Structures are given as structure tokens and as C-alpha cells.
Amino acid sequence: MGRKFLLVTTLRLTGRNEAPSYIVRCRGTREGKLLAKKPFKYGLKTCIFCGKPANSSEHVWPKWAHKLLPQFPNHTQLTLDAPVTKSIMSRTSERKRQGSVAKVAIKRVCSTCNNGWMSAYEENAKAILSAMMRGGHLALGAESQQLLTEYFTFKLMVLDWTNADPIFTQDERTAFYVNRAIPASLQLAMAYCRDASAHSYYRTHFIEAAMKTHLSTHTPGRNVKTIAVGFGGIFIFALCIRGEVDLSLKTIPGFVQLIPGKLATIRWPPFLVIGRTTLERVASSLDALKHHKKVTLIDDPNDAEASQTNK
Secondary structure, eight states, rough: OOOOOOOOOOOOOOTOOOOEEEEETTTOOOOOOEEEEEOOTSSBBTTTTTBBBOEEEEESSSSGGGGOOOOSSSEEEEEEOOOTTTTEEEEEEEEEEEEEEGEEEEEEEHHHHHTHHHHHHHHHHHHHHHHHHHOOOOOOOHHHHHHHHHHHHHHHHHHHHTTOOSSSSSHHHHHHHOOOOOOTTTEEEEEOOOOOOOOEEEEEEEOOOEGGGGGGGGSOOOOOEEEEEEEETTTEEEEEEESSSSOOOOOTTTTTETTOOOSEEEEOOOOOOBBBBHHHHHHTGGGGGGOOOOOOEOOOOEEEEEEEEOO
């Protein structure tokens, strides 16, 4: 029986205490085979914000931005596994996908949220983001910074589910949904990058770390995550921490910190424009924690890094 199948009927053959099955027919033959339907591995998907059934998909890069982004014919999704303390990570999977990575959508929200408050954010932030993506000169005051803070927070919460292994808790997502509360554990900096190959880029890195002075009380589990996103010319780098780990974003030439806010006015673009080399170095900066004086990394065989790049 070949690897490609043609579904010729959706007739359910079920009996008492039996899993529903379907008739599946191999393409080019008339012989059918009874295959048991596998249940969804993680149960029913629900909206990560309100808890309703997740019947809608949120584009990481909104549709209005697609015309401002480079369109590549396909992209590659990589997953790398190994303790971060090792010098070499093993590639466990590589998936070739059709279409630009800019059109990636994540089905973890409901239509009410997607067509309501999330759509309103897209409309309100569109003018500022369009100008920033092109490298337009702007002076971002308190109101604009607050809008960007809330916009990028909800985008990060959606992007956090690319591998069904989130760092943000349900309480944090609910607090944002109800009160627009920004998680205290979130830090975010942004820079301007002219390299078009990085304009629809994302990379996540999730590790387990502990303060060297608190090893005896450390709760096992991955608790430090970075999310790097190329949003047109805007490159954002987020550091998300769960628990007692004391880490903060360093001042990097070309970057301005948005969360928590430090400047009354942000001049955009920053005076120094970054290149792809700096972008990659920042996106993989958790690797440098193996040399940290106060933080130690826990060797976790399930430690993973995922990225998507255009080809």
C-alpha cells in the first residue's frame, strides 16, 4: 500500500466501546483498508485567551503586512535537540513546507477573539508598524509605546504555541485578555534590520536554568525562553522567564528596550542598524548562559530549539 491515500468515504463504522474508523482507499486501486481514527493527542483545542473552542487561526505576520514582506516559495522548519551546555545540537527533524514562512498561522484562538479585540489591535497598530517596517523616522511616545507593548505581547503569546510548549501561563494570558496586563516576566527589545532574508524570521529557544544559590529549591522544568521575530524591518527579541531565575536583557548596540519601558520617547529607527550576523547572535544568546556566573543550566535531554527560515 503506497504512502499517499485518497479518502473515498467518511462512513463511520462504530460499535459499542469501539473507536470510530474510516474507509481509506489507496490512490489508483479499489482495495480499501480499515484504519482506526487516532484521537487528538492533546485533547480538544481551546482558545488560549478566553477558553472557547479554538476554531480560528491567527497569522503571526498579519495579512496586511504580507505585501511588505519578501515572498519566498517555501520555507524550512528545523527542530534541534540537545542540552544547551553541549557544543553541538543534533537535528531531529527538518520539514520542507510550501509557501513563505510569513503566512504561518496558528490555530489556538477562537473566532470571537480573532475577529474582535485582536483584529482591533491590528487596525490600530497598522499605521505605526507599516512605517517602522519600512524604516520610517518616528518618535514613539508613551501612547505609541503602550500600543506596541500590548500588540507584541499578544503576538508573542500566540507564537509561544508554535511547538505546543508555552512559557506563558494561562493566568498570564487570562490577565492580558481581561485587563491587558503585561506579564512581569516578559522583557522585549527591538532593532531595525535591513536584510530582507530576516524580515519574516522566527526562532525560539527553551531551556531549564537555575540560580546557583538556589539549586536545592529549584523546581524542575524548562523555565527560560527566548523568542526572536523578524517583522519586516523590525526585529524583536523577547526574554520570558518562569520562576526564580534572575536574568535581564543587556544593552546591545542598535537595540532599544520596549518592555519594560525605559525611554519617554523612542527614536525610530535606532541610529545603529543591525545586520543578519548580529540578529543571529542575539537570537541564539541563551547559548552564552553556560558561561554565566550566577545561573547554571540543567542538562535536559528534551531541551529543544526550533526555528523557521525562508529558503
